[in-house]
Amino acid sequence: MHLLFLSRPDRGHTYPTLWLAEELGRRGHRVTFASSAAGPASSAVRILTFGQHERSLLDQPAFRSRGPVDAVVGDPRTVEAARATWDVPVVVAGxxxxxxxxxxxxxxxxxxxxxxPGKRGAVRDPWRPGGRRPVLLVDGPSIKPLVRAFGDTDWQVVVGDSTRFAGLPHADVFLTDGGLPQVSAALRAGVPMVLAPRTAQETGNARQVVDLGVGTIATLEELPAENLRRLVEHLRVDEPTLAVARQIGRQVAAIGAREVAAARIEDLLGATPLTQAA
Known part of the structure; x- marks a missing residue:
């Protein structure tokens, strides 16, 4: 198959699906990886830059020479453009x-x-923890003001955002509102969470995290700073919680491995690999 990956770089990962595209190329498919910013890739993938609009790809000789597109693998930022531009099956990878x-x-x-998310193409945050002091990642507009509760403590507080999650690889605890990108990132990293949901969806996410055994829901408006610090400190050292978080992280890593994701795309599209993946 000729598979077109349609990607827009974001702050967290310039090319979240680049290594997935390369895996499908190794499996024998013709793969074009198009983005609004160019970057290196393996010989199994043709990289193209489409500028400001995805439709500009249609006029590029390098794109036309690849032959008809059989399917598009988009991301949440390009899926609508993919559906509007190509009359072929569209899979969303995220x-x-x-x-x-x-x-x-x-x-x-x-x-x-x-x-x-693949390692290559990811934005590398220069921040590193100072010494062995514990690290708290704080995310969410209603939660960021709470950093003052940790001003007189040993905690190193890193303020993230919904796409970057700066400091998560080093975090001991994640204080968040429970949005799906935040929860997904924390479960991938095996980091326990204190969740202060605001919406019905965030509340549902938070309850699932609690049921998993890797988080606690807090009503921050009614939680004094001292109690919040105590809650965060408990999660940092609670071995049963940490063990479950690590186990889930390993499970997520297995499900999201590029070989598994590539096979899933082939299954959805009814495609057969031409070569055995390395």
């Missing part, structure tokens, strides 16, 4: 957790493939 498990999963797309 880094939110997949549905069908006990954790919160992506429900917005009928054909969705979960893929761990």
């Amino acid at each position: 880094t939110n957790l997949p549905p069908g498990h006990e954790w919160p999963g992506e429900q917005a797309y009928e054909q969705y493939v979960f893929s761990l």
Whole structure:
């Protein structure tokens, strides 16, 4: 098959699905990876830059020479453009957790493939923890003001955002509102969470995290700073919680492995690999 990956770089991962495209190329498919920013790839993938609009790809000789597109693998930012431009099957690949498990999963797309973000092309945050002091990642507009509760403590507080999650690889605890991207990132990293949901969807996500055994729901408006610090500190050292978080992280890594994600795309599209994946 000729598979077109349609990607827009974001702040968290410039090319979240690049290594997935390369895996499908190794399996014998013709793969074109198109993005609004060019970057390197293996010889199994043709990289093209489409500028400001995806439709400009149609006029590129390098794109036309690849032959008709059999399917498009989009991401949440390009899926609508893919559907409007190409009259072929469209699969959405993303880094939110997949549905069908006990954790919160992506429900917005009928054909969705979960893929761990690849290492190449990822934005590298220069921040590193100072010494052995514990690290708290704080995310969410209603939660960021709470960093003052940790001003006189040993905690190193990192303020993230909904796409970057700066400091998550180093975090001991994640204080968040419970949005799906945040929860997905924390479960991938095996980091326990204190959740302060605001919406019905965030509340549902938070309850699932609690049921998994890797988080606690807090009503922050009614939670004094001292109690919040105590809650965060408990999660940092509670071994049963940490063990479950690590176990889920390993499970997520297996489900989102590029070989598994590539096979899932082939299954959705009825494709057969021409070569055995390395």
